[in-house]
Amino acid sequence: MRSRRLVPAVLTAALALTTAAAAQADDATTTEARVRLTGELIKTSVEHRGDKQWLAVRVGDELVPVSGDGLEHTPPHAQVTLDVRAPQSVVTAAQTGRTLTVRSAGKSPTSHRLDQAALRAASDSTPATSSSTLGAASTDVAMSPDSAPLEVAQVVAAQEASSADYVPATRRITYVEVTPRGMTREPITLTPATQQVAASNAYWRDQSRSELRIGAPTTITRYTSAFACDSDPMKLWNEAISRTGWAWTDNSSLVLKLPFAAGPSCGYGLGSLGDTPNSPGVLHVSDIAAPVLAHELGHNMGMDHANSLVCTDRDDSRYDSVNDWWTTCDEAQYGDALDIMGPSFPVDMPMLSTPQALRLGLLPSAAAVPVGYGTTRVTLKPLSGLEGTRAAVISNVSTGVQYWVEYRTRTGRDTTDPRVQDTGVRVLRTSPLSGSVLLDPTPTGTLDNQSALTTGHTFSSYDGKVRVTTESAGAGGAVVRIDNTSRLPGFTRTTSPRIAGTPRVGQLLTASTGSWSPTPSRYTYRWKRNGANISGATQRTYTPTTADAGRKLSVRVEVTRSGYRTASATSASVGIPIHATTRPYLNGTFRAGQTITVRAGTWTPRPTSYSYQWYRNNVAIAGRTGTTYTLTSKDKGTRIHVHVTARRTGYVTGAAITLRSTVAS
Missing domain, CATH: 2.60.40.2700 (Immunoglobulin-like)
Structure with missing residues (x-):
């Protein structure tokens, strides 16, 4: 949700090291010390264009905040191995051989006896492990207040979690009332908390054919935080994890309810990103309204924001991972008000648009029509009607971009439209910045509400090879014509x-x-x-x-x-010739004056005819092509064999020879 910066939180540290002691440090041990972290990458969404994305590595049930390049395109919940730089306070303590004490909120202080040997060991080509004294001190400091996240020096490995369809389940909710330091408590009882969760449950059941359910909170824990809203949200979440004993298990969310006044500094809402609807997650909200909770639960369940593409002179634009959107276009955060993952309003919970609903399996694949090369007409039913064909999915094979076409009407969950955004046929795509991007067929250079493809008008992809035209639209559905001329080059x-x-x-x-x-x-x-x-x-x-x-x-x-x-x-x-499974053979007495007979053997497939040629010392005997041969005086001391040819109409002719037999001299 819209947020500036989130809270610091979990650990509060007292790092007692004197300037005089630091001055005595051995200069030989000032080489950069590194710690190797291995765990699950936890990420938040980017709340505003250019805002910081908060990152942490989950080690056990604790979140170790990290920052640095190389992780922006690593998916949430990936298993990562990172080399991070040890904080200066840890390095200084090790240089002077001092004990570093870190006090934390929600658990006992920890002390780490550091020395130069440990520092030298972490300063060569082999980083310290996170379980070593220097590694544990570094992670404790990173989770303490008034300290920066651990700076990533190198991404050693990143393994994306294996994709899998979600399993229908009920999400367990641990609900916590948290008052940030310096703020006035805003009490919340079980009844409004239950109502907020129940409305979110009704929403996600609608979006998932009743397969995703949000369980009611049974108790409410409350405490005053040791931290104000002025730092890394991972720390605020860590404090709540420590105080509640919440564990990172599938189909569970830890919900922190902050006072409404915390919104400007803590954010109206913020949640960790999951990778499937079964992913565990942490979030906080500063309102008891259901839409903000439903939105942040969407983040926990693998959904990112619903944005819009704002262009001055085109419907669509090329996206480059380095240069962002090309030409005269930019991506407007929360630009799609007809999506739960867009902006949150006090009571409105519109449908989840089709790109994310189909990707996560919340919308059944049967509800979408894949569109390939050529001209295709599709009749789309209103998305809020929860039945029939609700999306056309177009693959532009020339550019690799996929487009989704859906039909929205002011019915069902789309009845209220607080920003008065146009309903009708909509064309969407995705970008690395978000979960979905609404495309505007009537560009003006500013974010406006005219984003529907009205009857008779055409959307064109940036390469001109995908065109979508609304031919008709009414209460029962819309007919769209899709012209796809994108083709890959051939060999x-x-x-x-x-x-x-x-x-x-x-x-x-x-x-x-x-x-x-x-x-x-x-x-x-x-x-x-x-x-x-x-x-x-x-x-x-x-x-x-x-x-x-x-x-x-x-x-x-x-x-x-x-x-x-x-x-x-x-x-x-x-x-492949007809094959002799039993070799042809000769039968008789091999002596002059005796008659020898050739047996054809057995063949597959069975021949319809055979032919024979008799040989003396490997030379064909003229005229001897029958099944019998009477030996003469010329054959004495020679070797006799027969070449058998097998034939069958429609098959490749086969051939085999008998063994060579010697005639008595």
Whole structure:
């Protein structure tokens, strides 16, 4: 929610080190000391353009505040390993061999006996661990008041949490009345707290087909904080965690209710960002109104802000992660008032728009129509109607940008519209700054309320390849025409794949990839028998089996590369001959004057005809092509064999030879 800076909080420290003692420090130990932190990254949203995003590493149930470059695009709840710089107070204590005592709110003071040896060990290429004396002192100081977050020197590793669909659940609420230091207490009883939570529960049940529920708070803890609203919110949250014993477990939120007067300095509301609707989270609000709590719970459950793109002369703009929005456009925080993750009003809780609802699974995939290349007409039902097709999702493959088209009417939860923002057909996208960005088809250079795509008007993507036109709109729905001419460039093939090896049952065959431009990053293979896929044959090599005997084999090679259309080519086919499962053989007495018979053996598939050729010492015997042969005096001492050819209509002809037998001399 809108906030300036949040509170400091948890630990209050008394760091007793004299200037004289510091002057005695050994200059040789002043090299930068580092501590390695490993844990879960906890982040807040960016409340206003240019504002600081608050960060912490969760170690156990404690939040260790950190700051520095390199984490702005790391997703919340990622497992991170960071090297941070030890605070100067810790370095000074170690240089002088003093004990550093840190007093905290909500738990006993901690003392750390520091020395130069520990400092030297943390100043080489191996940082101190967070559990070491120097590491524990550094994290305690970072969580104390009037101290800066630990400065990140290096992001060693960052592993995004594995994505998973949310599990329907009831979120447990721990509700705390907190009076910041220097403020007048604003008592709250269980009844208004329960009413605030109940209204938030009703809202999120509506958005999730009753699968997400917010449980009622059963008790209210209250205390006066040791800290005012003048520092890092992670510290205020740490104090509450320490006092309540709240644990970071799925489907739970720690809610701090501050006095209304705390809004200007602590913020009207602020919450940690989750990555799924089951994520745990901490938040604070300075009002008992339901919308602000529903909004901050949305942050805990993985949702970021609903913003708007403000341009002077265009509907859409390119976004660059370094240079932000290009040309004459900028992103207005809370610019979408028809979204719960936009600005909060005392009583209004509009629908969650489709980009975040679909991403998190709150809106079923069946409610959205994917739109690819070509012209598509879609009839959209009002989003607040909770049924039917409520979104068209367009992929611009040329730019990688995805667009969502939805229809909003003043019905259901969208009935009240305190900022009088236009309802109707809306086109949205996302950016790294937010959860959703509402696009304005009538740009004026300022944030205004005319953001709906009225009948007969067209939205155009910044590259002109996606166009959305409202053809009609009424109480029952809106018809939109979507023209998508975005296409990825294709591959050029200079040579086709081919099959190398001896085409025979039991003999290894290998597919060549062919030649392509540009060079593919990945090849996949699919072997085929008479044009039909062979089950499981998806490697570059394949050994024909008896099932392939008599058939023709080919291989299709598919090539991929990011930014290009997938392409494929199929090799010329090779025939696998009919296969002799039992070898042909000769039967008889091998002596001049005796008649020898050839047996064809057994084959697969079964041949319809055979032919024979008799051989003497590997030379064909002229005219001897029958199934029998009478040995003559010329055959004495020679070796006789037969070449058998098997045929079947529609199959590749097979061949086999008998063993060579010696005729008696």
